[in-house]
Amino acid sequence: xxxxxINIGDELLIGxxxxxxxSSMSRQLIAAxxxxxxxxTIADNGEAIRSTLDRCLTHSDVVLLTGxxxxxxxxxxxxxxxxxxxSELVENAEALANVKRLFEEKGYPLTEVNRHxxxxxxxxxxxxxxxxxxxCMWFEIAETHQVVVSMPGVPFxxxxxxxxxxxxxxxQYFHTDFxxxxxxxxxxxxxxxxxDRIEQWELSLPSNIRLAYLPEAGMVKLRLTARGSxxxxxxxxxxxxxxxxxxxxxxxxxxxxxxxxxxxxAQQMTANRYTLATAESCTGGTLAARLTALPGASIYFKGGxxxxxxxxxxxxLGVSHATLEAHGAVSEETVRQMAxxxxxxxxxxxxxxTSGIAGPTGGTADKPVGTVWIAAASPKRTMTICKxxxxxxxxxxxxxxxxAYSMLIKLMREH
Amino acid sequence: xxxxxINIGDELLIGxxxxxxxSSMSRQLIAAxxxxxxxxTIADNGEAIRSTLDRCLTHSDVVLLTGxxxxxxxxxxxxxxxxxxxSELVENAEALANVKRLFEEKGYPLTEVNRHxxxxxxxxxxxxxxxxxxxCMWFEIAETHQVVVSMPGVPFxxxxxxxxxxxxxxxQYFHTDFxxxxxxxxxxxxxxxxxDRIEQWELSLPSNIRLAYLPEAGMVKLRLTARGSxxxxxxxxxxxxxxxxxxxxxxxxxxxxxxxxxxxxAQQMTANRYTLATAESCTGGTLAARLTALPGASIYFKGGxxxxxxxxxxxxLGVSHATLEAHGAVSEETVRQMAxxxxxxxxxxxxxxTSGIAGPTGGTADKPVGTVWIAAASPKRTMTICKxxxxxxxxxxxxxxxxAYSMLIKLMREH
Numbered sequence: 001x002x003x004x005x006i007n008i009g010d011e012l013l014i015g016x017x018x019x020x021x022x023s024s025m026s027r028q029l030i031a032a033x034x035x036x037x038x039x040x041t042i043a044d045n046g047e048a049i050r051s052t053l054d055r056c057l058t059h060s061d062v063v064l065l066t067g068x069x070x071x072x073x074x075x076x077x078x079x080x081x082x083x084x085x086x087s088e089l090v091e092n093a094e095a096l097a098n099v100k101r102l103f104e105e106k107g108y109p110l111t112e113v114n115r116h117x118x119x120x121x122x123x124x125x126x127x128x129x130x131x132x133x134x135x136c137m138w139f140e141i142a143e144t145h146q147v148v149v150s151m152p153g154v155p156f157x158x159x160x161x162x163x164x165x166x167x168x169x170x171x172q173y174f175h176t177d178f179x180x181x182x183x184x185x186x187x188x189x190x191x192x193x194x195x196d197r198i199e200q201w202e203l204s205l206p207s208n209i210r211l212a213y214l215p216e217a218g219m220v221k222l223r224l225t226a227r228g229s230x231x232x233x234x235x236x237x238x239x240x241x242x243x244x245x246x247x248x249x250x251x252x253x254x255x256x257x258x259x260x261x262x263x264x265x266a267q268q269m270t271a272n273r274y275t276l277a278t279a280e281s282c283t284g285g286t287l288a289a290r291l292t293a294l295p296g297a298s299i300y301f302k303g304g305x306x307x308x309x310x311x312x313x314x315x316x317l318g319v320s321h322a323t324l325e326a327h328g329a330v331s332e333e334t335v336r337q338m339a340x341x342x343x344x345x346x347x348x349x350x351x352x353x354t355s356g357i358a359g360p361t362g363g364t365a366d367k368p369v370g371t372v373w374i375a376a377a378s379p380k381r382t383m384t385i386c387k388x389x390x391x392x393x394x395x396x397x398x399x400x401x402x403x404a405y406s407m408l409i410k411l412m413r414e415h
Numbered sequence: 416x417x418x419x420x421i422n423i424g425d426e427l428l429i430g431x432x433x434x435x436x437x438s439s440m441s442r443q444l445i446a447a448x449x450x451x452x453x454x455x456t457i458a459d460n461g462e463a464i465r466s467t468l469d470r471c472l473t474h475s476d477v478v479l480l481t482g483x484x485x486x487x488x489x490x491x492x493x494x495x496x497x498x499x500x501x502s503e504l505v506e507n508a509e510a511l512a513n514v515k516r517l518f519e520e521k522g523y524p525l526t527e528v529n530r531h532x533x534x535x536x537x538x539x540x541x542x543x544x545x546x547x548x549x550x551c552m553w554f555e556i557a558e559t560h561q562v563v564v565s566m567p568g569v570p571f572x573x574x575x576x577x578x579x580x581x582x583x584x585x586x587q588y589f590h591t592d593f594x595x596x597x598x599x600x601x602x603x604x605x606x607x608x609x610x611d612r613i614e615q616w617e618l619s620l621p622s623n624i625r626l627a628y629l630p631e632a633g634m635v636k637l638r639l640t641a642r643g644s645x646x647x648x649x650x651x652x653x654x655x656x657x658x659x660x661x662x663x664x665x666x667x668x669x670x671x672x673x674x675x676x677x678x679x680x681a682q683q684m685t686a687n688r689y690t691l692a693t694a695e696s697c698t699g700g701t702l703a704a705r706l707t708a709l710p711g712a713s714i715y716f717k718g719g720x721x722x723x724x725x726x727x728x729x730x731x732l733g734v735s736h737a738t739l740e741a742h743g744a745v746s747e748e749t750v751r752q753m754a755x756x757x758x759x760x761x762x763x764x765x766x767x768x769t770s771g772i773a774g775p776t777g778g779t780a781d782k783p784v785g786t787v788w789i790a791a792a793s794p795k796r797t798m799t800i801c802k803x804x805x806x807x808x809x810x811x812x813x814x815x816x817x818x819a820y821s822m823l824i825k826l827m828r829e830h
Contacts, residue, residue: 015438015442016442019437071607196526301723309717311717312717393710
């Protein structure tokens with residue numbers, strides 16, 4: 001059983017908005033044992049919607065559409081679907097009650113434009129969207145046992161609908177294979193060397209297990225995907241595969257079932273009851289923000305200082321004025337004092353510090369844009385490193401953050 | 416002239432990686448006056464690649480592919496394209512020199528797997544990818560004057576190729592319309608009320624100008640897109656449209672040509688030569704990170720404190736122990752002292768502070784998960800607000816951040 005996703009919206013197609021809906025929908029479908037055949041992004045254009053729907057229905061059991069359900073003129077999905085299914089728009093009592101409730105809660109008057117949100121094609125089943133005014137519409141094509149669902153494009157409305165309504169209804173309507181995914185985080189070995197090392201192992205995997213390499217900043221994620229009718233057998237197969245993988249790359253395996261380096265930091269910190277502080281210049285809060293985005297961060301993360309100006313580096317982190325004068329803010333000496341200052345002043349076991357020139361301006365001949373110093377301090381020692389990450393500001397912030405997490409993971413292993 | 420984008424990769428289709436390539440490619444194409452017809456995401460699957468390419472070539476002048484060019488077994492794009500164009504793989508001298516250089520720079524030995532990266536279909540033109548080992552391959556279909564380009568899926572390699580090679584070559588190969596985009600940031604009015612107010616204006620726009628509503632956290636972006644052969648006429652039309660829009664919604668227009676609230680904060684801070692500090696608990700560094708992600712932040716942003724623990728709220732921000740005891744960390748009193756403490760200790764004109772329960776745990780009957788206090792302090796006064804953002808941790812962080820920026824923008828207007 002497979003699903004196609006059609007994300008509708010000019011804002012997606014011109015790249016003004018990153019399409020996060022596609023990935024969150026896919027994750028939910030995959031976890032429920034459904035295959036995603038393709039994801040298509042098209043404009044708010046009736047002809048494009050019709051022809052893409054036609055095509056997706058030739059190869060998919062289910063087509064999920066998002067977007068184009070707002071009250072404004074550029075939103076045409078509802079009218080297009082109404083024509084597509086030869087239906088007519090009628091006011092839906094449940095949808096109208098929902099729209100009224102939402103406006104009452106906000107204390108706004110209900111206008112004609114808003115009231116029109118409650119009109120839906122007569123042939124569909126309305127799935128109530130408690131978080132927004134656009135109803136979710138469920139269409140069944142009886143002859144072919146296919147389903148088309150139209151959802152709003154607002155991410156949190158769509159996610160709530162998928163989780164609480166659409167996926168459970170699809171599970172009920174279709175009967176699907178179980179899917180088990182297993183992630184192994186590998187660090188300190190490049191993708192091609194890794195591939196050489198585990199080639200024979202990969203070839204020996206059962207045919208219902210697929211391996212994917214997912215390279216990310218500072219690491220490679222190996223993902224095993226097993227598919228079959230018996231969940232226990234799949235679990236057994238995955239366990240077996242992981243067990244035979246360890247002897248081949250033991251020293252490079254950083255963890256299992258973790259999404260990224262921040263999650264690995266969180267796991268190691270929490271498991272060892274360590275505490276952490278951050279002192280950030282060029283990363284500007286990103287080191288702290290990625291860690292605190294994960295639930296449970298308050299167990300190990302005590303706090304951080306974003307020391308963007310030299311005055312703040314001195315007053316809040318205790319970096320010496322002489323050091324800043326002699327070596328500058330982007331230097332080994334400064335970043336070392338930042339890390340040790342943060343560790344000391346926030347009273348933590350570990351601390352991370354960054355100072356660099358993210359650009360696009362501020363570079364010199366000695367220290368070109370992209371020059372970054374990073375320090376990681378433990379109870380035993382302070383490790384420092386200098387990197388040159390080039391001209392892209394956001395990429396420099398991203399790579400500095402991942403490099404700092406990598407250093408911290410290494411330092412924790414020394415303990 | 417229009418372009419289709421095919422993003423290839425199991426990791427995209429199962430949602431493990433958000434497809435940011437699509438949006439960054441689209442932005443570059445649109446800015447160069449090209450239309451994006453559709454974006455398709457498919458698996459590392461030969462049949463899917465062939466059939467999607469077939470179809471996209473029925474409606475598009477150019478098809479850009481990303482992904483599936485790594486050295487591992489799951490990467491099959493190159494072989495599939497070689498068959499598709501009835502060609503054969505040959506070693507390319509320029510690509511080999513590039514691979515060798517990259518390995519020498521890193522000090523790694525060149526393996527057979529890596530060397531194979533330099534093999535390409537004989538019929539293509541190699542576009543050198545100086546940032547990675549996978550060559551970019553340019554195919555021309557002479558009879559139909561169509562172009563197919565295959566690029567690596569690693570975002571920074573792809574972005575560099577698009578900017579420095581692919582887009583310029585496409586501009587040379589095709590002759591395209593000019594496109595002008597204009598964004599107006601609207602704040603403090605809902606999408607449907609806005610739509611009611613400007614309906615007549617929208618209907619009166621010239622037929623070559625399109626309006627889109629892009630609602631985002633805390634605001635609505637209005638985007639005008641003009642297309643035509645004469646850049647000066649387009650600019651004139653856009654100016655005219657904007658001029659007639661102002662009288663209709665003057666009090667709600669927050670700025671022009673800004674991507675988000677962080678950019679608006681940056682613009683207002685810089686234009687007025689104000690300075691800013693942040694004191695964050697539940698947003699954990701996000702307030703600072705989004706501002707410092709924008710170039711030039713060091714002009715107005717002095718620094719911030721991520722005060723995740725109560726001890727840090729006391730020691731670094733001067734929140735009184737008695738206040739924390741009496742009212743708790745998530746309270747009007749605490750967040751007010753955090754903002755004023757940050758403003759005072761970092762010596763800035765303005766300061767923002769957040770304290771809340773992002774969840775998923777930590778809520779109480781009095782203060783359920785999602786309860787957030789926000790403060791904005793100016794030289795004149797401190798403004799506070801309490802919000803209830805619900806159970807989604809990342810959404811609460813996001814909405815708190817945008818609400819804080821909104822408060823700061825309001826406070827700056829009082830000056």
